[in-house]
Amino acid sequence: MPMIRLDKFISERTEFSRSQIKQLTAKGAVSVNGNTVKKSDLKIDPDTDSVSVQGRLLSGDKHKYILLNKPQGYVSSTESTEGPSVLELIPPEIRTKGMFPAGRLDKDSIGALLITDDGELAHRMLSPKSHIPKIYIVKLARPYESKYVDIFKKGIKLADGETCLPAEVKSSEYCDKLAFVQLYEGKYHQVKRMFAAVGNHVEILMRFSLGSLVLPEKLALGECMELLHKDVENLFVQPVFERICADFPEVFSANLINI
Ligand code: URA
Secondary structure, eight states, X not given: OOOEEHHHHHHTTSSOOHHHHHHHHHTTOEEETTEEOOOTTOEEOTTXXXXXXXXXXXXXXXXXXXXXXXXXXXXXXXXXSSSOBGGGGSOTTTXXXXXXXXXXXXXXXXXXXXXXXXXXXXXXXXXXXXXXXXEEEEEESSOOOTTHHHHHHHOOBOTTSOBOOOOEEEEOSSOTTEEEEEESSOOTTHHHHHHHHTTOOEEEEEEEEETTEEOOTTOOTTOEEEOOHHHHHGGGSOOOHHHHHHTOOHHHHHHHHHO
């Protein structure tokens, strides 16, 4: 790996500007391999050198990947025009310049949302050809009906005539108004429109997984966590729908019922 400047390395991983980094370095707040350094134009090897700023070790990876359990009321956009942006939920110490939500959840939807500054990965994930399966759980206004299985499997026609790709749906043992759905595409308000097309109504929608990347039980609404490289790769691993539904935490079902 070619050597790069220390200030470039830090600015790609934090919200500090080059001039702030210069000041922090001069003040002794930056260390490389445990030794305090005073010059921000020092050359480092991003693969082997470990860099800390104000005592916090920065990841050697160029990009950051954050999994957010999105609460209601936040918009999946970098701007806060139609409500607060989901980026406001990311603590400043893990937020970097150029972060954006890779994908969308409606303002009133909750659950798994990936936030990153890696445009290449987002493109790989969101390209219409990628068909990354996404599993949602919905709270319905009326009880789940077993007829949904065949209707969704055939590719349901929405009210405006648009046809969806085949999708899986499954009841929840927790409550007859909860149901799981697995989709391979992301049309506008798709889950809500699919249930509307079978005469039901989605009251709450939660996304539980993206590929095989599942929202951990410990991540409460509004909380986020940094992902490791191996977690990010799970995005491209085919999930087993039945298994993911079976592992859906009871605490999430209880929250959905009580929202
Ligand atoms: N489908 C919807 O209807 N809303 C979402 O937020 C995601 C999928």
